[in-house]
Amino acid sequence: MASKPTRTAAEEYRPNRYVSLPAELDPATYDTSPEKRRAEAERLAIRARLKRQYLLQLNNPKPPAVIEDPALLRWDYARTHNVYPTFRPTPKTSFLGAVFGIGPILFWMAVFKTERDYREKLTQEDKWRLGFSAPLHSNKTHKDQTYCGSKAAGRCCWQPPIVGGI
Amino acid sequence: MAAAGRGGVLWRQAAGWLWAARAAAAAPPGARAASGLTKDQLPGPYPRTAEERAAAAKKYNMRVEDYQPYPDDGFGYGDYPMLPNKSVHERDPWYQWDQPDMRRNWGEPMHWDFDMYIRNRVDTSPTPVPWHTMRNHFLIFLGTMLVMFALGEIYPSYRPVGPKQYPFNDLYLEKGGDPNKEPPVVTHYKI
Numbered sequence: 517m518a519s520k521p522t523r524t525a526a527e528e529y530r531p532n533r534y535v536s537l538p539a540e541l542d543p544a545t546y547d548t549s550p551e552k553r554r555a556e557a558e559r560l561a562i563r564a565r566l567k568r569q570y571l572l573q574l575n576n577p578k579p580p581a582v583i584e585d586p587a588l589l590r591w592d593y594a595r596t597h598n599v600y601p602t603f604r605p606t607p608k609t610s611f612l613g614a615v616f617g618i619g620p621i622l623f624w625m626a627v628f629k630t631e632r633d634y635r636e637k638l639t640q641e642d643k644w645r646l647g648f649s650a651p652l653h654s655n656k657t658h659k660d661q662t663y664c665g666s667k668a669a670g671r672c673c674w675q676p677p678i679v680g681g682i
Numbered sequence: 683m684a685a686a687g688r689g690g691v692l693w694r695q696a697a698g699w700l701w702a703a704r705a706a707a708a709a710p711p712g713a714r715a716a717s718g719l720t721k722d723q724l725p726g727p728y729p730r731t732a733e734e735r736a737a738a739a740k741k742y743n744m745r746v747e748d749y750q751p752y753p754d755d756g757f758g759y760g761d762y763p764m765l766p767n768k769s770v771h772e773r774d775p776w777y778q779w780d781q782p783d784m785r786r787n788w789g790e791p792m793h794w795d796f797d798m799y800i801r802n803r804v805d806t807s808p809t810p811v812p813w814h815t816m817r818n819h820f821l822i823f824l825g826t827m828l829v830m831f832a833l834g835e836i837y838p839s840y841r842p843v844g845p846k847q848y849p850f851n852d853l854y855l856e857k858g859g860d861p862n863k864e865p866p867v868v869t870h871y872k873i
Contacts, residue, residue: 529812536768538808558745566743566789570780583788586719587743591792594725594762602727604756 728754729761738763742791752794763791769799769806847871 524541531537539545544552573583603609638644722741728751729735738761739749752759773785780788784800798804809816847870850856854865 529808530814531808532813533767534806535809535813536772536806555745555747559748562743562745563787563790566787567780570788584718585788586723587789587791589719590723590725590742590762591794591796593719594760595794598725598760598762599758602756602760603758606756609756 725760725762727760734761743789744791759794762794765791765793767793767795767799767806769804770801771799771805771807 526537526541526543529537529541570583573579635644722737726738729738735749735751736746738751739746742749742763744763750764751761752764770785773779775785777785779785786792793799799806851865852868855861859865
């Protein structure tokens with residue numbers, strides 16, 4: 517059965533947007549090239565510098581009331597204040613804006629209109645009762661009337677009484 | 683002609699006033715974020731030149747090679763770095779993080795969707811079974827059950843039933859029959 521080339525475990529796993537590749541199957545975790553090591557060392561240097569800044573503030577005999585995190589402030593600023601200045605109307609953003617902004621309004625307009633027209637039609641044909649969310653059905657739907665308890669009333673099933681006017 | 687010319691000037695004036703009013707309402711000039719960060723330390727527009735990229739990488743505490751902004755599609759990301767879409771679940775639970783509940787160190791750049799990837803929410807950690815296998819198994823099961831239930835609705839099968847037989851002449855008094863009158867005799871069976 518060696519007709520097709522064997523796939524690696526990573527290719528069999530097929531990571532996607534919802535799951536990541538396990539570290540055991542990722543060849544990058546086993547790579548020990550000098551460039552990778554130098555990159556890791558640089559990242560460690562940055563982490564160590566930040567850790568030192570944080571611990572100096574934390575272990576201060578008179579620490580500040582709140583140790584501000586500039587990364588958190590930048591994240592907050594980027595998500596709130598930086599969106600509008602960096603936004604640009606392009607074909608893609610205009611299309612998505614129309615689909616998500618105007619589309620639901622038009623959709624629900626159509627849904628409500630057709631629903632109310634249907635109810636109006638039933639009311640004209642006297643098949644609708646206010647407060648009862650389904651059209652009334654006739655006696656002909658049940659084949660055997662001894663099933664139903666309301667033989668005296670002359671109707672098929674129990675219906676709420678018509679109260680007041682419209 | 684004169685009216686159109688005058689109308690054009692008024693239109694430009696009105697547009698200018700509206701623009702100034704909107705800019706003033708958004709943030710008056712000279713206003714700053716209520717923190718110790720200066721304007722160059724806050725996120726800005728998409729970096730165009732290599733110097734801007736280097737400055738942005740330094741601002742976000744990242745290596746220049748690691749720094750990768752979101753593509754400039756006009757979606758409003760600016761120069762914010764595009765970090766790998768991995769949730770907090772995947773981070774080492776045994777390392778001494780500065781913020782253990784969020785598994786994050788002070789000053790580390792946060793993912794754009796950080797609030798989605800916290801440990802109470804989306805989990806992207808690797809699964810024992812590949813995701814496509816799980817999806818296929820689930821859809822096959824769901825599809826089979828739906829098909830069987832639909833068939834059961836279209837072609838119901840149950841033991842034969844007859845109408846329900848109520849006592850006391852088909853519950854004549856309980857249904858509001860006149861107690862002074864003789865009820866109609868209802869015979870359900872004969873022994």
